[in-house]
Amino acid sequence: MDSNQIRKSFLEFFKSKEHNIVASAPMVVKNDPTLMFTNAGMNQFKDLFLGNAPIKFPRVADTQKCLRVSGKHNDLEEVGVDTYHHTMFEMLGNWSFGDYFKKEAIDWAWELLTEVYKISKDNIYITVFEGSKEDGLPFDQDAYDFWKKHISPERIINGSKKDNFWEMGDTGPCGPCSEIHVDIRDEAQKRLIDGKTLVNNDHPQVIEIWNLVFMEFNRKADNSLEKLPAKHVDTGMGFERLCMVIQGKKSNYDTDVFQDYIKFLSAKSGINYSSSDAKPDVAMRVIADHLRAIAFAIADGQLPSNTGAGYVIRRILRRAVRYGYSFLDFKEPFIFELTDILSEKMGVEFPELISQRALIKKVIQEEEISFLRTLDKGIVRFQEYISKTPGNIDGQFAFELYDTYGFPVDLTQLLARENKVQVEMEEFNQALQKQKDRSRAATSMDTGDWIELKPGRETQFVGYELLNSPVEILRYRTVKSKGKEQYQLVLNQTPFYSESGGQIGDTGILKRTEDNTTINIVDTKKENGVIVHYAEKMPENLLGSFQAVVDKKKRTLIENNHSATHLLHAALRKVIGTHVEQKGSLVNEENLRFDFSHFSKVTDEQIAEIEKIVNEKIRDNIALNVQVVPIDKAREMGAMALFGEKYGDTVRVVTFDKDYSIELCGGTHVSATGQIGLFKIVSEGAVAAGIRRIEALTADKAEALINSELSLLNNLRDVLKTNDVLKSTENLIQQNADLTAQIEVLIREKIKALKTELKNKIQLINGVNSIIETVDIDSADAIKDLAFQLRGEVENLFFVAGSIIKGKPNITVMIADNLVKEKGFNAGSIIRELAKEIQGGGGGQAFYATAGGNNPAGINSALEKAGKILV
Numbered sequence: 008m009d010s011n012q013i014r015k016s017f018l019e020f021f022k023s024k025e026h027n028i029v030a031s032a033p034m035v036v037k038n039d040p041t042l043m044f045t046n047a048g049m050n051q052f053k054d055l056f057l058g059n060a061p062i063k064f065p066r067v068a069d070t071q072k073c074l075r076v077s078g079k080h081n082d083l084e085e086v087g088v089d090t091y092h093h094t095m096f097e098m099l100g101n102w103s104f105g106d107y108f109k110k111e112a113i114d115w116a117w118e119l120l121t122e123v124y125k126i127s128k129d130n131i132y133i134t135v136f137e138g139s140k141e142d143g144l145p146f147d148q149d150a151y152d153f154w155k156k157h158i159s160p161e162r163i164i165n166g167s168k169k170d171n172f173w174e175m176g177d178t179g180p181c182g183p184c185s186e187i188h189v190d191i192r193d194e195a196q197k198r199l200i201d202g203k204t205l206v207n208n209d210h211p212q213v214i215e216i217w218n219l220v221f222m223e224f225n226r227k228a229d230n231s232l233e234k235l236p237a238k239h240v241d242t243g244m245g246f247e248r249l250c251m252v253i254q255g256k257k258s259n260y261d262t263d264v265f266q267d268y269i270k271f272l273s274a275k276s277g278i279n280y281s282s283s284d285a286k287p288d289v290a291m292r293v294i295a296d297h298l299r300a301i302a303f304a305i306a307d308g309q310l311p312s313n314t315g316a317g318y319v320i321r322r323i324l325r326r327a328v329r330y331g332y333s334f335l336d337f338k339e340p341f342i343f344e345l346t347d348i349l350s351e352k353m354g355v356e357f358p359e360l361i362s363q364r365a366l367i368k369k370v371i372q373e374e375e376i377s378f379l380r381t382l383d384k385g386i387v388r389f390q391e392y393i394s395k396t397p398g399n400i401d402g403q404f405a406f407e408l409y410d411t412y413g414f415p416v417d418l419t420q421l422l423a424r425e426n427k428v429q430v431e432m433e434e435f436n437q438a439l440q441k442q443k444d445r446s447r448a449a450t451s452m453d454t455g456d457w458i459e460l461k462p463g464r465e466t467q468f469v470g471y472e473l474l475n476s477p478v479e480i481l482r483y484r485t486v487k488s489k490g491k492e493q494y495q496l497v498l499n500q501t502p503f504y505s506e507s508g509g510q511i512g513d514t515g516i517l518k519r520t521e522d523n524t525t526i527n528i529v530d531t532k533k534e535n536g537v538i539v540h541y542a543e544k545m546p547e548n549l550l551g552s553f554q555a556v557v558d559k560k561k562r563t564l565i566e567n568n569h570s571a572t573h574l575l576h577a578a579l580r581k582v583i584g585t586h587v588e589q590k591g592s593l594v595n596e597e598n599l600r601f602d603f604s605h606f607s608k609v610t611d612e613q614i615a616e617i618e619k620i621v622n623e624k625i626r627d628n629i630a631l632n633v634q635v636v637p638i639d640k641a642r643e644m645g646a647m648a649l650f651g652e653k654y655g656d657t658v659r660v661v662t663f664d665k666d667y668s669i670e671l672c673g674g675t676h677v678s679a680t681g682q683i684g685l686f687k688i689v690s691e692g693a694v695a696a697g698i699r700r701i702e703a704l705t706a707d708k709a710e711a712l713i714n715s716e717l718s719l720l721n722n723l724r725d726v727l728k729t730n731d732v733l734k735s736t737e738n739l740i741q742q743n744a745d746l747t748a749q750i751e752v753l754i755r756e757k758i759k760a761l762k763t764e765l766k767n768k769i770q771l772i773n774g775v776n777s778i779i780e781t782v783d784i785d786s787a788d789a790i791k792d793l794a795f796q797l798r799g800e801v802e803n804l805f806f807v808a809g810s811i812i813k814g815k816p817n818i819t820v821m822i823a824d825n826l827v828k829e830k831g832f833n834a835g836s837i838i839r840e841l842a843k844e845i846q847g848g849g850g851g852q853a854f855y856a857t858a859g860g861n862n863p864a865g866i867n868s869a870l871e872k873a874g875k876i877l878v
């Protein structure tokens with residue numbers, strides 16, 4: 008079976024067991040502050056486990072794109088060095104939400120592996136949770152008993168909390184787990200060492216392929232466990248490892264999942280791949296792995312950048328570039344060339360790789376170009392260092408290379424070795440540790456546990472219709488971040504919109520009915536499906552009923568901008584093409600910002616056309632139409648959806664004229680477009696390779712802009728005393744150019760005359776032709792010109808000029824080169840002395856220097872001082 012068939016059989020198997028097959032959620036997580044990237048198949052179902060969302064399908068299966076490069080599950084440094092860890096990987100999973108439990112999970116896993124995939128029973132080992140005193144949990148007898156029906160007890164191993172109690176992060180749903188390990192060593196090796204002793208011991212050929220988690224608990228911030236409302240199953244099987252086992256390979260990279268990339272890299276570098284520990288082999292694995300992580304992230308809308316998730320992606324990309332650069336001798340961009348192979352290979356299962364193909368390629372190429380440039384600069388810096396500094400390489404310098412030029416220390420070590428020196432590693436590690444400590448201190452956040460006031464979990468959002476509603480506080484918690492305390496509140500229902508889809512969260516107040524005391528709500532965000540209200544102060548009494556009141560004026564402005572964003576999106580697709588896809592959006596009360604895929608500048612004519620269409624749609628006063636429909640129906644309607652967005656099975660479709668703008672959107676909108684009033688684009692530019700950004704204003708903000716531009720124009724009319732501002736300005740520019748040209752001619756003539764005059768005043772002092780004079784020209788450029796002309800025409804020149812330029816004293820010193828060389832004259836140090844007389848400062852080179860000052864009366868004494876230098 009090739010990898011595509013292996014994936015398909017998994018999904019078909021669980022379909023036959025009445026599972027609903029769902030698409031992979033995006034790998035880049037939006038709307039969850041506790042997680043940057045999907046690191047397990049269960050992430051998208053976290054709300055279901057916690058009981059925050061209703062269960063629609065009790066049985067689900069999928070393949071999920073995961074990325075383990077940050078937080079609790081971080082494999083980055085292993086990747087490529089070994090043969091079975093990855094940054095991005097697919098996790099095949101089956102779930103039960105409060106439906107089947109351990110028995111079925113175990114029976115089906117066994118059936119699939121041994122009957123469908125025909126993995127030999129003699130190669131399988133099972134681990135079960137041995138229990139934990141710390142958490143007060145017993146040995147998982149049930150799991151053990153179910154396994155014993157399939158496999159001999161000799162092959163069942165007890166595992167500790169570290170290996171057999173699965174947790175998503177420091178907090179969240181968790182439970183005991185049972186892992187399936189496979190021994191793929193040769194028979195001879197198996198006879199030598201018992202496979203059982205190698206389980207969970209980092210052996211590359213005795214590896215875990217599947218983890219069955221029996222979710223029963225929620226880990227809280229105080230480290231205690233609380234029972235979940237129901238029992239669930241979460242399983243995750245490493246797809247790439249499964250392919251290795253089924254295809255009888257010894258390394259994930261030898262399967263068809265990675266071979267095409269490795270073959271390409273091998274051909275390009277002229278180095279044979281031999282699956283060894285040698286650096287070129289490691290490099291090919293690193294690149295084959297990282298390529299997928301980067302491409303999938305870009306397809307999900309996460310571009311490389313300098314902060315947050317974007318920075319993680321940038322670092323992965325740079326790691327791949329460095330390995331290629333150092334060990335395969337790739338000095339030009341190369342990763343982008345692999346993207347076509349990737350789209351061919353995985354595009355059927357993940358269509359975003361096809362639809363975003365051009366963008367992925369372009370973004371990767373641009374990143375590569377810019378990083379290779381940095382690397383080159385770093386190497387120049389390294390060479391400078393080596394040529395000046397004898398002995399070993401300072402750890403602090405290695406850290407500078409790491410921090411500023413992205414040099415991993417192994418690259419610096421490699422360069423050091425080539426120069427027969429070493430890097431002071433202890434110092435380097437200290438510097439690195441210091442930086443880590445600093446960044447940890449800067450981001451640390453201390454989140455308390457929720458304190459329950461009333462039962463009830465799901466917050467109903469009533470803010471599409473209401474801006475005002477009676478509410479109760481269900482729970483609250485304190486969050487300390489950077490020394491500031493904030494409070495978070497969950498209500499039974501709320502009119503406050505929580506930040507999402509680019510629209511910022513609502514602000515407003517909660518007013519306690521009994522005593523009219525109020526608290527300000529400063530922001531609203533969603534966390535694991537729950538709407539969380541942020542307050543800077545706590546009400547004294549949290550019980551009783553409150554009135555929640557959204558800041559109406561602000562909400563209206565936000566809605567203007569949000570609806571205008573939809574009108575803009577549709578106009579862009581009309582004017583510049585349907586390749587335009589939303590890549591980011593920000594909608595607040597001030598303005599709107601829209602990022603979209605497009606490869607060239609949007610021209611002024613296109614901008615004008617787009618504005619015209621949007622303003623027409625505003626004047627048409629099109630009524631808002633909102634429908635909640637199944638996702639397939641929405642697609643049929645032609646709704647524009649972000650690729651890789653995670654949607655429930657029903658979606659909200661926002662339409663302004665079914666022939667103009669239909670979008671999947673959870674945001675709030677104007678009831679008819681006329682309310683937007685006016686739309687005006689204020690800027691257009693690039694944000695990254697292949698991504699443009701438009702910023703625009705609506706309503707009174709747009710009006711204010713136009714008014715201020717018009718009043719500027721009126722002022723200009725007054726100043727220019729004409730109605731034809733354009734013509735008049737053009738005339739002025741022309742006149743100015745003519746006059747400047749005339750002045751230049753006059754100055755040239757003046758310089759010529761001055762030069763003759765000055766030459767007549769030459770005094771020969773000790774073999775030096777000295778000219779020390781005041782000169783009457785009001786232009787620094789002209790004096791410079793004069794000085795350089797004299798330098799060309801008078802031998803052994805020593806020229807000091809004093810002049811007044813725009814009311815300020817100025818001194819110029821010009822000395823013939825031979826005097827500088829032979830007699831040690833230095834215009835720079837002379838000028839510093841002379842400048843004191845005019846209360847100023849200056850500098851320059853040994854043959855030419857100038858100074859400006861504040862005391863015009865000092866010019867004479869400066870020249871006198873100059874006169875004494877030669878005698």
Ligand code: SER
Pocket residue numbers: 046047048049100173218219220241242243244
């Ligand atoms: N959540 C478990 C894991 O990631 C099983 O899917 O290993």
